[in-house]
Amino acid sequence: MDATSRPHRIPPAMGVYAEKHKVFQMMQNMTEALLIYRPKDPIEFMIEHLMKDNDEVPAVLVLGPPAAGKTTIARWLCKHLSATYLSPQQLLRNKLLRQSREALARQQLQGSVPDELWAGLLEERLADVDCVKLGWVLDGFPETRAQARLLQALGVAPRHVVVLEAPEMVLVERNLGKRVDPLTQEVYHTTFDWPIDFTVQKRLVKPEGTSVQDTAKRLLESHRNIPGLLRTYPDNHKVISADQPCADVFAQALSFVQSRFRSEAPFLPRVLLLGPPGSGKSLQAALLAQKYGLVPVSFVDLLREEVVGRTSLGELIRPSFESGYPVGDTVALRVLGNRLSQLDCATRGWVLHGFPRDVDQAELLRRAGLEPNRVFFLHLPTEVTTQRLCQRATDPISGERYHTIFKPPANEEILQRLRRNPHDAPPRVEKKADAYGRQVADLEDFYEEALFVNADQDPYTVFEHLESCLVTPLPVTRPGTRSLAGGASHL
Template identity: 35%
Template sequence: MHDLVTAERMQEFAAYADRHELFELFEHLVSKMLIERPSDIHQFLIENIPKPRIPSIVVVSPPASGESTICSSIAKQYGAVHIQVSALLRVAIEKQTALGVQAKPYMEKGQLVPDVIILGLVTARLQDADVLQRGYVLEGLPRTKEQAFGMQKKGILPEHIILFEIPDDTIVDYLSNLRFDPVTSKMYHLKVDPPPSNPMVEARLVSKAHDSEPIVRARLALYHRHIPGIKACFRGFIRNFKFDQGIFGNERQVLKQVLLYLGMKRESRAPRSHRVILMGLTGCGKTTIAHMLHQKYGFIHVSPKLAILSEISNRGNNAEVLRPFVDRAEEAPEDLIIELIIKRLKSSDCVDKGWILEGFPRTTAQAMELQSRGIMPNRVIWLETPAEVCLSRLTKRRFDPETGRVVHTDHLPSEVTAAELDSWIQKDRDSEGQVRARLEYEASLKSELQSFYGVRSIADAGHPSSQRVGIMHEIDSLDVGEGQGFGGATNPSANTCFELVEGMLMRSIPAQLPS
């Protein structure tokens, strides 16, 4: 293949496929064919290729957590149909449909409606014309592992499954402060939305029986019993959102986070060409994350330091000029570093396997030079870490001169004693003065990259915008490098950051958010 197509053309083809989501399109069509098993495959493809992918979103949350408001807002944002299982049951019973007649005795006795009835109602609703045209946001299903299996058997395979995690005490506290006015049928909350200061109103307010703490905690216990099974059924498709303060009173912030995630689309294992720039302040942990990505996925790890080491080991023309800059690659002659990096990124293994470019570019001019030479990343990841945390990581790390192992003095592994640490060294570039100088130089780096590549963000949820979205994504790496030594599989915090980076890379980022 490389004899027929140049590296530049291969990168252009890969960029086109990623920009137009061809890999996701192929994955979507193949999965639909496996589910629907059309007799005429050619006609099936003709009918489905032009169709835009409509939203299919399922929201799972603890009972009485306030998810309905969020589901309604998501549906409005995407122009989708908000489907509530409780509303489907109520309408079916009122209209005395076949399923409604079957469900009524269970509802009257306060018993759980059998899964076959629930799944029948939902499946029928998903086939209605408005849902087929606009998509859906489904609330209230699944509640059990059996329902989750039932959804899969019936071909209900949502693109996004959102799980809200809210402490039981937060839900109980909110519900215990709810008061109902039987005269006006208004609901008040003593803290968030208090009733008017009127003795007559206050006197007639009541608490609803189903909001009492014993009943709510019993419902929550049942929910917690079933949620592990639901997670197991949809492993790899669920995205957890943890809101310690709950949804009530925080709807705007909750919706903003959820819409930000939905704008990324779901994770996909469809093949794609990963061309990723990994950046952050010195000491943010980008080398650790880049190495982990290389180990797991085989992406080629490229950086100024690795380019210098390669030039030296291969006895290149500039080996001796670059040798003094092995540990301070950012100070190496810019023109030489750019040439080495571009040459490396255009090599056949980078084109075939994808690449992670760590710590470069460091200026807009360098980014422009990469672009002019045909180097087009499809992701830019910024590992967000406060400068003072980076300063602590670097100034407090020590190296074993015999083994090369590195540790943080505030987070010593159990097998390294303080006495042993006396023989370990601190490198000159880790002195406080040198680290602060590098951090000050990098202070504007994030904004420069954002301006050039465009940051993937979302407007305030209350004021959605159709503004174009870039390819730069910010990920919290506050704890990378701390814990049990630095980096690697033994560092739980590095693993957490890696999972966030990994999840972002497995999702396509649309050109713009829904308007």
């Protein structure tokens, strides 16, 4: 490209390709890895880094005071994400690690393991193929800021840090009732999580360090160290209250771990809003355009402009407008392609509504290289659609729009001169809603990464949901993992 010309005319297909294959993020990840490890041969290092293909695998720390539920949450995360579970005790018992024997001897003789030895054990374990390919969740380490800084110096950088917290009385009560299965190392509780199997009940043992005095001492140490750990991971930690049902704690932890933080990589929004009539697509498009400088593109307005302008395409569209039948897909795509390929859309991004109406049109849009990178389905019950559209009217003198429920006219004079659009007649509205309802299931299957928003609420609340998913990368979904929401995100 000519560096002296501004702005650059970059074909839309380039941006689609770069985002699909995460080119910008890949370059950023490699640059970060180069600066952390400082290899002697950067080219060879980058080749090995790309071959690992693990930029999206979990790298999670689960921290918190004793009895906060770290082990339970960490194991559940591992099962859900198909990741490798790690803990200090597991590192000590792993005889395949070169330093495990030395660490175990130090613990037996001195009662503790030096931080450098802990870090060495972890570094060695993280180099194993299961941690590299599947990712890992580390339970209860590091415990101090010094240990965390030591891990950073070795290049061990978690992507997410889950920090559990709970009142001291709750933690003491939990710790006193803790029991461990010596065979499986599963943790149980005499009150909250007692095993059904009588054989398991008989072999449970009370772990060391769970007395009131020991628990109080460990809680004091934890309270001293947690602030330092939070300062070490200032931008990628989330504090979660553990004083609630375990399933709720896990749901919050999983949502956080599957999220991705904002990247400095270039991102050009191409937003598609789908929903039944009256779901607020035009309003949300205008709000997004106003705040983020996107180009609002209404497909219906584009068709009207072609007809009014008496263009060659407009003459092809006019018969469909007069008969009430949909415009042919080929003509529709030409109109839309001409608009989305213009300079403002190519440089600022766009927010589209009114197209596609079915999977065939969505496929045409994808083949044309005009695929959106954010798709939102605005869900609205049919009865609410009818209420919103069939009771609205316009003042022909002022042009002001009113609604008999949400925005009634101020006086009788205005009420008498209000006029309703024939398109808002109940039979027409119901027909449009039915047509959308017949296609929406197939469109939802087509756009697998779409997000679903409840449009039956305040429009600015809906906008906040759209905005949060626009400025933040979509949650990580990897093959083999399970989703609580059935694949797509619901808001």
